[in-house]
């Protein structure tokens with residue numbers, strides 16, 4: 224669904240009031256006496272959109288074939304009476320105990336071949352025909368009953384599909400995997416060629432010899448592992464499609480599911496899912512295991528926007544405070560919930576939603592924050608929620624506007640999977656870390672990117688960033704090479720272009736597919752040992768990775784002073800066709816990375832969003848034909864000042880020349896548009 228028609232912003236979900244503000248609501252956990260209080264308090268907080276029925280299956284179908292919709296009917300009517308629109312889940316996220324007791328073959332099996340049992344959630348094999356059959360029966364009933372209900376504004380298929388059960392290794396999965404492989408390869412010979420089974424005597428002569436890649440004594444066949452990842456992502460997408468198709472027979476309301484574009488989830492190749500989504504929705508939780516988590520938030524929000532093809536999207540879940548599933552779960556600091564929420568809005572979210580309305584009293588998530596904390600309404604957290612609700616409501620005019628950027632950032636789930644494989648040159652090279660590192664440099668320079676899948680049309684961009692694109696097809700590499708040849712600018716980081724989509728190494732020297740375009744040739748990788756830090760000719764340092772590279776037309780921007788290749792190039796630049804490309808052949812320190820990215824941005828003529836933007840003053844612009852909104856998020860401890868003019872929406876003040884953004888605060892300026 225394209226939200227902008229001839230530049231005119233249009234909402235992606237039909238709500239009576241602008242931006243969506245809401246949460247998951249799990250009334251099953253509460254006495255019906257609480258429900259009316261909930262609806263009233265939701266109104267007080269400005270909640271206009273709630274997700275219900277996410278974990279409703281055991282209530283809706285307490286015994287096989289016996290349905291009871293009375294509570295769901297009552298909740299839907301209550302919310303409707305209070306003017307709260309509904310994001311209606313299909314309830315298939317977690318099968319009820321009767322299903323896995325009656326049909327234990329539904330239970331998932333993990334890598335070591337052992338079964339996982341009910342008692343948690345998502346305890347099913349995604350390929351199970353029995354699970355699918357029962358899920359489809361339930362969805363039919365739900366869609367039929369509520370498909371035309373005026374309160375339903377969005378369909379929410381299942382929940383965080385693949386969060387826990389993305390990879391099932393059971394016999395049913397093996398059968399489904401074989402069918403998927405037959406379709407992909409058509410013949411066993413093609414499969415043998417694709418998987419390189421001549422290595423270690425792995426040649427198969429019949430499809431029945433193929434299984435899911437359960438744990439082995441040594442490392443597993445990388446082709447098998449890669450295809451299993453592809454198959455598993457597709458199997459989960461099939462489950463989504465099964466439900467979406469049923470819903471669409473009963474309802475015209477948009478259908479989606481909540482993605483998990485967040486640091487620790489990598490099992491779904493969401494670029495291959497988006498065509499099936501009417502709108503894109505994401506769940507994001509700050510990951511304190513990453514150290515400083517706010518840049519990752521921006522990365523995830525930009526990737527979600529990339530999945531939405533730059534259209535607005537919905538932040539379906541985040542948290543008001545701590546989560547409960549990390550080793551340590553800090554509460555949010557003052558202003559952090561506001562900063563996090565509006566950072567998502569700045570990067571294209573047209574809705575700010577949370578898990579969950581009321582903090583649970585029991586169950587695994589009882590210490591997870593919520594809009595209504597255990598402490599009740601007399602709490603800072605609740606007052607912050609009410610304040611956030613007001614702010615989100617004041618941003619109604621932003622709905623439907625878009626974030627535009629002239630920098631493309633290529634993100635590849637397949638390279639993520641392949642780089643992090645069992646055997647590799649260095650276990651310290653992580654795809655996501657490398658992608659995050661170069662993103663952090665662009666972010667610190669106040670530039671916004673558009674994330675795109677490999678193979679996307681790059682012609683409209685001034686600069687393309689290509690982090691660690693290890694696995695890339697000839698066609699997709701060709702798009703990047705042609706883009707540079709035709710006058711584009713690109714920055715490519717090490718361990719890119721190495722293998723094709725069948726994980727087959729390109730010969731003649733690295734970085735394979737990009738060698739000619741980059742004007743270099745690498746004969747050998749020489750990853751560094753942990754803690755090894757090298758000096759570079761420009762005074763900066765590098766770690767993790769080096770390569771024995773020779774210049775074949777490129778010039779050295781910096782070279783190694785010490786380490787395995789003293790004098791060898793570390794960073795290069797090459798004029799290719801009408802364009803220019805940089806290669807970063809090592810993990811540069813922060814300053815080194817900033818320097819290369821800054822040079823490339825300047826060379827490509829890309830301007831920052833505003834001169835004052837940096838790592839702690841995050842600035843992003845959303846715009847439409849006749850409107851422009853500058854989001855300014857001060858993550859730092861100091862007040863910051865910037866030159867701007869217009870109307871500041873949060874403090875309701877006119878700004879004529881400059882604006883102070885207090886430490887820890889957010890400002891949104893409706894900019895003056897010069898005629």
Ligand code: GLA
Pocket residue numbers: 382383506508540546547578588591
């Ligand atoms: C996910 C799930 C929710 C809840 C939260 C907790 O986002 O969708 O049901 O478990 O995590 O952070």
